[in-house]
Amino acid sequence: MTRHRNSPAAKANARVHKRAKTVMQAMLSMKCLTDIVSLQDLDESALDEALLGYMEKLRVSSEHRARAAKRIFRQRKRWSDFSAKLTDRQFRRYFRMSRECFYLLCRRIEENVGEKAFKSEVFLDNLKYTRDPNLVRMSKLMRAHENTTGGFISGEIKLALTLRLLAGGSYLDLSLLFECGSSTAYEIFHKVIREWICSKDKPLVNINGKDFIDDEERMAAVALEFARSSAGLFSGCIGAIDGWVVKIKKPSQGFYGLNVVVICDRKKRILYRVINSRGAEHDSTAFKNSSLYRKLMDDCDRLLEKGFHFIGDSAYAIRSFLLTPFDNAVHGTPEDNFNFFHSSSRICIECTFGEVDLRWGILxxxxxxxxRNNIKVIDACLMLHNFIVDHRESLGENVSSMERDVFDDDCRRFMASQTGIYSVGVHGGDGGATAQRREELC
Structure with a gap:
């Protein structure tokens, strides 16, 4: 059991250590003076140098004692005590997800990285009294940390700090709230994103467009969701694609950005994303430079035979696997009807961007x-969005009743900040089979 620093036993132990340090300092001083006396046969400059060295040792020792006296003993925040003070509404607004979703996220991460790496609060409580030979060394290390830095930071606190920073919180406020150093807050933030959420070995969720293209059953399920929204008139759609510019550190004028190409399904679940293009790059060019585009070009005949295709706005070039709206369609014509159902189905990608941008205030x-870290942060936002969508779908909850009342103030602030207008490009391409397919959908 860890002794409190103000207990009688701890005070007695401190007096013993202080007395031992005094004796040791006296012995070192005598040795240094003996060395000085042994130099009496040398010239005065050598004696002066030896005396200055001794005085410097005393000064450094005095500074070390002063810093040790000013050291702040941290009492680590317990997640159970902190979360118990929050209502369900406060919890959702603070961490951008429900309490149940947060604990499910903790369990998922602990399964992926292991309990020793995650260090949940329950694991740390049990670690104090463990007799497991594999955990004894960690237990001793934890007790040493408790006497100096306050102990290990639990996995729940690390994850909560990361979610709050992604939600737009200040690292200075969070370092005070969770009893950690300001520099430690960002160290935890980047480590959680790099090793827990966006891990190469076991990512939080799997977003792989190539696997999706190879899974015909999954494509058929997504196409059915889109068809239901149009009463079966708009069939074969396996995802909506669009580009999204995320601002990064800017120069004195204008701004830099990253063009994020995203494909989502009807339920706003992200099926594919690529984050490697400049903000000024056209959406169509960014998509053509992706590995998914090359795979689609190789498998275009198979997708055309199955009747599967993506939908995108007129910024993209029309292909057999990518349908775009008609230009200058006249009201009441079949082309106008096609554009109506096309736009109604494509709106899900805009809603996806809106939900991601609304939830994660860091953007x-x-x-x-x-x-590299900017790309990781964006990817973490998208993966967490997918995790929340999966949890929401498993409960059958409605996003309008679940999120709208919680993020009202954030939504108004977000909408007021939107001043950019997306540019519309001119499409062209293999008009033969694609045009015929589009005519059939009219």
């Missing part, structure tokens, strides 16, 4: 990290 201002 409201330019990201100020390195390019």
């Amino acid at each position: 409201w201002s330019p990201l100020k990290f390195s390019l």
Whole structure:
């Protein structure tokens, strides 16, 4: 059991250590003076140098004692005590997800990285009294940390701090709230994103467009969701595609950005994303430079035979696997009817961007990290969005009743900040089979 620093036993132990340090300092001083006396046969400059060295040792020792006296003993925040003070509404607004979703996220991460890496609060409580030979060393290390830095930070606190930073919180406020150093807050933030959420070995969720293209059953299920929204008139759609510019650290004029190409299904679940293009790059060009585009070009005949296709706005070039709206369609014509159902189905990608941008306030201002960390932060936002969508669908909850009343103030602030207008490009391409397919959908 860890002794409190103000207990009688701890005070007695401190007096013993202080007395031992005094004796040791006296012995060192005598040795240094003996060395000085042994130099009496040397010239005065050598003696002066030896005396200055001794005085410097005393000064450094005095500074170390002063810093030790000013050291702040941290009492680590317990997640159970902190979360118990929050109502369900406060919890959702603070961490951008429900309490149940948060604990499900903790369990998923603990399964992926292991309990020793995650260090949940329950695991740390049991670690104090463990007799497991594999955990004894960690237990001793934890007790040493408790006497110096306050102990290990639990996995729940690390995840909560990361979610709050993604939601737009200040690292200075969070370092005070969770009893950790300000620099430690960002160290935890980047480590959680890099090793827990966007891990190469076991990511939080799997977003792989190539696997999706190879899974015909999954494509058929997504196409059925789109068909239901149009009473079966708009069939074969397996996803909506669009580009989204995320601002990053900018120069004195204008701004830099990253063009994020995203494909989602009707339920706003992200099926594919690529984050490697400049903000000024056209959406169509960014998509053509992706590995998914090359795979689609190889499998275009198979997708055409099955009747599967993506939908995108007129910024994209028309292909057999990508349908775009008609230009200058006259009201009441079959082309106008096609554009109506096309737009109604494509709106889900705009809603996806809106939900991601609304939930994660870190995206409201330019990201100020390195390019690699900026990409990781964006990817973490998308993966967490998918995790929340999966949880929402498993419960059968409605996003309008679940989120709208919670993020009202954030929504107004977000909408007021939107001043950009997406440019519309001119499409062209293999008009033969694609045009015929589009005519049939009219």
